[in-house]
Amino acid sequence: MSCEDLASKAGVSITTISNINSEKNLPIIHLLLQIAEALNVDIREMFVPTKETSVSQMEIEEAKELLVMSLKILEGKK
Structure with missing residues (x-):
């Protein structure tokens, strides 16, 4: 899944996903839940x-x- 697709599915901007991916920002729990749902994974994963x-x-x-x-x-x- 592309960053653009993830941002769209999670309801956030591509900049938000890029900043998380490059470790410029740490997401809050609410955003983590949105991302996990968009990825269809358990948040623990x-x-x-x-x-x-x-x-x-x-x-x-x-x-x-x-x-x-x-x-x-x-x-x-031997």
Whole structure:
């Protein structure tokens, strides 16, 4: 959803959303409720992550490399 769409759905200006997004302003609870409703999320989701953190492809590749290196070290000790 674009900032413009969110502003429209929440009934506020795009400047208000932009200022919140850039951390220039902190929204009052009433505005947070409007934004949560516009996003169709529980307001708690705006403060506490409710979904698992995703792992980047780079992190997966680094983990694979470490695993391969560890296996080679273990094979060398046999």
